[in-house]
Amino acid sequence: MRRLVLLAVVALVVTPLSVAPSSSADLPSADRWRADVREAMAGSRAYLAERAATAAPGERLAINLDVDNTMLATEYAAGEPVRPVLRLARTARRLGIAVLVNTARDESQRARTARNLAEAGYVIDGLCLRQRGTGAADGKQRCRASFADLGYVLVANVGNHPHDFTGGGYERAYRLPRYGGRLS
Numbered sequence: 001m002r003r004l005v006l007l008a009v010v011a012l013v014v015t016p017l018s019v020a021p022s023s024s025a026d027l028p029s030a031d032r033w034r035a036d037v038r039e040a041m042a043g044s045r046a047y048l049a050e051r052a053a054t055a056a057p058g059e060r061l062a063i064n065l066d067v068d069n070t071m072l073a074t075e076y077a078a079g080e081p082v083r084p085v086l087r088l089a090r091t092a093r094r095l096g097i098a099v100l101v102n103t104a105r106d107e108s109q110r111a112r113t114a115r116n117l118a119e120a121g122y123v124i125d126g127l128c129l130r131q132r133g134t135g136a137a138d139g140k141q142r143c144r145a146s147f148a149d150l151g152y153v154l155v156a157n158v159g160n161h162p163h164d165f166t167g168g169g170y171e172r173a174y175r176l177p178r179y180g181g182r183l184s
């Protein structure tokens with residue numbers, strides 16, 4: 001009887017590990033991810049300062065930021081900002097560069113997304129979401145085009161998925177980890 005109880009206890013302890021979803025079990029550690037993000041963002045603030053200093057008169061500069069696993073640590077620390085990206089956003093605003101958000105979250109999530117970003121410490125100048133029924137890549141390009149229509153020059157584009165970058169319309173890309181598609 002005692003042995004049965006012991007087996008049951010062992011099973012309880014072991015089971016959650018063995019049924020953990022393979023997607024997150026296969027992901028690198030949070031420390032690894034943070035190091036990879038830091039590496040991808042290296043030099044980005046110096047670049048913004050240099051780009052702001054050489055802006056043409058009247059040129060309206062902006063950065064274009066993806067939300068999940070770029071501005072927000074959605075996978076590793078839900079609700080928390082991705083620190084190097086938050087630092088870039090703060091530097092941008094200090095330099096007079098607008099912070100424009102471009103997400104594949106759809107329009108129904110506008111209020112929630114704005115709240116998530118504010119709670120994580122971001123001050124933003126624009127938020128463009130995907131229209132329902134359209135794909136992520138199309139949505140991202142439509143948003144960049146809408147920023148350009150407002151007169152913005154996108155000097156940096158930060159994201160973690162190929163669909164964040166397809167179609168151009170920005171000067172410099174900062175590509176954060178995607179780990180083979182396991183980060184959204």
Ligand SMILES: [Mg+2]
Binds near residue numbers: 159183
């Ligand atoms: Mg993303």
